[in-house]
Amino acid sequence: MRHHWLFEKGGPVEAGTPHAKRARVSPTHNLESYWLPIFMNDTAASPLSVVHDVSKNYRQGNRTVSALQNVGLTVDSGEFVAVMGASGSGKSTLLHLMSGLTRPSSGSITIDGQDLAGLSDRKLTHFRRRRIGLIFQAFNLIPSLDATDNILFPLYAAGITPSDDGVLQELAEQLGIADRLSHRPDSLSGGEQQRVAIARSLITHPAIVFADEPTGSLDSVTGQAICELLRKLCDQQCRTIVMVTHEPSVAAWADRVVILKDGQIIDQFATSEHADPQSLAAYYQQVVGAEESVLAETLP
Numbered sequence: 001m002r003h004h005w006l007f008e009k010g011g012p013v014e015a016g017t018p019h020a021k022r023a024r025v026s027p028t029h030n031l032e033s034y035w036l037p038i039f040m041n042d043t044a045a046s047p048l049s050v051v052h053d054v055s056k057n058y059r060q061g062n063r064t065v066s067a068l069q070n071v072g073l074t075v076d077s078g079e080f081v082a083v084m085g086a087s088g089s090g091k092s093t094l095l096h097l098m099s100g101l102t103r104p105s106s107g108s109i110t111i112d113g114q115d116l117a118g119l120s121d122r123k124l125t126h127f128r129r130r131r132i133g134l135i136f137q138a139f140n141l142i143p144s145l146d147a148t149d150n151i152l153f154p155l156y157a158a159g160i161t162p163s164d165d166g167v168l169q170e171l172a173e174q175l176g177i178a179d180r181l182s183h184r185p186d187s188l189s190g191g192e193q194q195r196v197a198i199a200r201s202l203i204t205h206p207a208i209v210f211a212d213e214p215t216g217s218l219d220s221v222t223g224q225a226i227c228e229l230l231r232k233l234c235d236q237q238c239r240t241i242v243m244v245t246h247e248p249s250v251a252a253w254a255d256r257v258v259i260l261k262d263g264q265i266i267d268q269f270a271t272s273e274h275a276d277p278q279s280l281a282a283y284y285q286q287v288v289g290a291e292e293s294v295l296a297e298t299l300p
């Protein structure tokens with residue numbers, strides 16, 4: 001289904017724009033040799049994550065907040081999904097549930113064939129560390145560690161001894177940070193810090209990567225570069241990414257947009273249905289009927 005979306009409009013596209021995502025770039029030799037085994041495992045468009053009838057309630061003092069109600073969502077292997085919605089609509093809650101950081105009040109979540117409810121807290125932590133990559137708005141790097149140790153940190157946390165420096169080096173080259181590996185976060189730009197965080201999210205070869213507002217702390221040019229990078233990870237390495245964002249210009253890089261409102265999915269559509277991010281923004285505005293001025297932010 002995803003490939004159908006990518007190719008249905010065809011035609012030449014401008015490099016470095018969301019619409020360049022439909023121009024599939026051939027993997028470089030190095031990239032191919034490093035990622036091929038993973039790529040081959042993940043090529044089939046099969047469900048990688050299934051959210052079934054999930055609800056989440058929080059206690060706030062003596063009242064209960066219903067953050068999500070009966071949400072269903074399937075993410076295919078190799079798909080890039082953007083989750084949008086107004087503040088408080090439940091985006092982060094959905095991401096936290098899908099990534100096993102919190103548990104649903106009801107319903108089930110499966111990642112890579114594993115029903116998360118069937119795991120004890122200890123086993124869920126173990127599964128999360130090995131099979132799930134996380135990218136945050138604030139990068140969440142450890143200030144006292146250089147980029148190399150920040151990237152390798154999930155391996156240490158999962159009890160895995162890094163065996164091959166070449167893997168780190170190649171990942172760093174693909175992410176454009178090969179010459180920054182000895183630097184600590186405070187001597188890296190915001191975009192470089194996020195690239196280090198992306199490398200960290202990939203170092204365990206996770207089944208799926210969740211990104212919570214990955215461009216939220218970056219200027220728009222750097223943010224678009226990070227989006228382009230995430231797009232390439234899907235196109236060239238068949239990574240599966242679920243990203244929360246407020247910004248239509250960021251969501252436009254995904255294959256599919258899911259819109260949440262008041263804890264429910266009210267719409268989802270292929271980004272290929274929209275000719276450009278402005279059209280996507282206008283549609284989003286129409287669907288959510290939001291007071292927030294998304295159009296004002298996006299339109300020239």
Ligand SMILES: Nc1ncnc2c1ncn2[C@@H]1O[C@H](COP(=O)(O)OP(=O)(O)OP(=O)(O)O)[C@@H](O)[C@H]1O
Pocket residue numbers: 058059060065066067085086087088089090091092093094
């Ligand atoms: N830990 C918590 N305890 C109590 N209520 C919570 C908690 N986390 C979220 N909520 C509530 O659940 C609802 C959904 O919150 P959530 O953070 O998922 O929304 P969001 O769409 O990600 O918002 P934003 O874009 O502002 O981050 C909100 O009403 C929020 O106040």
